[in-house]
Amino acid sequence: MKTTTQAVIIGGGVVGCSVLYHLTKLGWSDVMLLERSELTSGSTWHAAGGFHTLNGDTNMAALQGYTIRLYKELEEITGMSCGLHHVGGVTLADNKDRFDMLLAERAKHRYMGLDTHIVTPDEIAQIAPVTNIEGIVGGLYDPLDGHLDPSGTTHAYAKAARMGGAIIETHTMVRETRQRPDGTWDVVTDKGTIHTQHVVNAGGLWAREVAAMAGVYLPLHPMEHQYIVTDDVPEIMERDAEHPHVMDPAGESYLRQEGRGLCIGFYEQPCKPWAVDGTPWDFGHELLPDNLDKIEASIEFAYRRFPALERAGVKSVIHGPFTFAPDGNPLVGPVPGMPGYWSACGVMAGFSQGGGVGLMLAQWMTHGECERDVTAMDVARFGDWITPGYTRPKVIENYQKRFSVSYPNEELPAGRPFRTTPVHDVLDRMGAVWGAQFGLEVANYFAQGDEPRFETPSFRRSNAWEATAREVHAVRNGVGINEVQNFGKYLLTGSAARAWLDRIMAGRVPQPGRLSLTPMLSPAGRLLGDFTISCLSAEAFHLTASYGAQGVHMRWFQQHQADGVHIENISDRLTGFQIAGPKAREVLMACTRDSVGDMRFMDLRHACVGMADCTVQRVSYTGDQGYEIYCDPMAQRALWETLWTAGQPYGMRPFGMRAMMSLRLDKFFGSWGAEFSPDYTPGETGMDRFIAWSKDADFIGRNAAEAERSTCAARRLVAFEVDAHDAEAHGDEPVWLDGEVRGFVTSGGYSHHAGKSIALALIPRDMAQEGRVAQIEILGQMREAKLITQPLFDADNARMRG
């Protein structure tokens, strides 16, 4: 066996083989895959082999589209059959909410170039005649849906990889992975040790055990899953063409033709985790014992939806385990703090996603970044706080909700509350309705009187409407207070800190006592972060950015670690509040003897607020006069008492994230993950105005940003006032201009201050003129929209800066 190679992939399931193939496709031929048994020996061999594009995340959906289209290419390259059945599929909706979700998906597919169709119940009866359409409102037909032969496909990936120079060693068990001081790796197997630059964990069912060999915890575990294959079914035998797939979310089932019978699988509510504490190494090419009791209710439901099933005998039951991460998406990318160690794990739909996962990981490994935003599957999207105790209820919840409607305002309950701040109970007593960000409880809004303490999940205006309006008005007319716990915060110190920042950040680095806003760019000029830099002293800075991006940002900082710089993630070691509104200054002045009244916009001061030592920043995402006041978490309760007591004569009210997202729309402020993400560039999003073009530093992404500046980005972020009815644009809705889909919404909502529905969207630059009329498709309806350029509040920034 070879003892040195550029990359070792551990695991010969569909995912490992896809990664191997894509590495060779992108030019790495000195790569090896190690498989402890035969290829496909984990979850892969017993998969039902179904594939589809439907995914709530646009990039995941696009990667699923890529995966499906790849199979033909694989067949052509290798001459092998993937056993493809491109039969199409229909997803059923039996109520308005499910149908709304399909309408939103269809709208999104328009600008993604996916050719799906909304179909009526009668059309469903035609397309998929085994379906009883009683109670069905409509469906979404996707011609790309289908199924394949899992084993043939995995072997096709493997053959294509071998053709590109890759080596595959089967019956080779990896026992240890050890990092050398120079960062390279020794992969110890039962047949010898291999020295390599890169290790890819594609261990599937054993991903946790393989990760533990490197001291890594991966948040995933297997769930049991069952599908049934029937004997021949007369309704199927009579057909000339193969029956399409039918996804029935109400019955939590997927159904397709298998031979001359049917095959149906279930995501049942009484689901069962499997091997939660570790997958046994002696689990081989085997199935779990049948457990039809577990799916009894699902089967009964299926008999009503697909009556032919009841008459058919059961030919076989396939019951096997496969892994899930807490949110059901894969765990892919460089493992933070572990150079050269990559994850390709937690892929719960290997035949829908395996190709996309392989492509993204191979791009990351060979080019340093991916061509699109992979946040939804980035292994760093969970932080150090994640534990097996949290993973377990979340994985169960995810399995149970696999076919549920996902609402834009939905807060999932499992594993909560987990991480809370010292004022959690204070805010709770005030009526806080909680959401969660990155495991942390965050107040979304405050219910009053007998208002319910639960926001109804909806695609339309929810029951949070009144409370959000109340909080917005409290900020705009008086003063509001909310926590700043949910910012990612970093402390940067050292003699080289300023020079390092000048290289890492594209914007200006401020002088002591001042703040600046800056994009952080990738080498290809994509947005990796939108940061506030606070200069505490000549050699100390605070950086503030999205709370959910902590893992991603720390990984980037560590990858660019330099001498004379020390960076720490202090996100949970620094907390506090922001106060905002026309009375904010007066409240702050009433709380401290230090001089804060003369602070200019973007100033920073140290002040003793009440009893708490604080860093006070004159800035607010509400776009109003405002201050962020940071303190040690131990002092947060005392700080609350001080600010809240001082705020009462000024009518201070607490406000939550729903109000915050409405307030920021008044000024068209973008938000991380919506307007700003690695899918976009500074020129497209207007972040270029924060780039310090004249600074004497070769910041990362400079060449790409300058190239974009010289040619002008082809699209531009703009704001629309939408003639909405009972639903706002949330994100991903297509924007029609001159009768064609020419753009899409990045985020939207209702400005309670202005009484207008607002959508931020990316459209062609040459179409971005004030007053231009567009149509935005919201839940299947074309809503008229007018492009506006004047912010809805404080257009001259007099209040924000004054």
Ligand SMILES: Cc1cc2nc3c(=O)[nH]c(=O)nc-3n(C[C@H](O)[C@H](O)[C@H](O)COP(=O)(O)OP(=O)(O)OC[C@H]3O[C@@H](n4cnc5c(N)ncnc54)[C@H](O)[C@@H]3O)c2cc1C
């Ligand atoms: C009943 C059932 C039905 C399913 N139906 C579908 C479907 O219709 N469509 C779909 O897309 N997905 C389906 N899936 C899910 C699908 O099977 C998985 O997404 C996919 O198989 C994951 O592949 P993988 O390569 O990540 O992991 P695995 O298939 O588990 O592969 C991991 C490999 O790593 C090897 N390995 C582990 N540790 C070591 C080590 N130390 N040294 C060497 N080798 C090691 C293992 O032997 C194994 O071969 C289904 C799953 C089940 C259980």
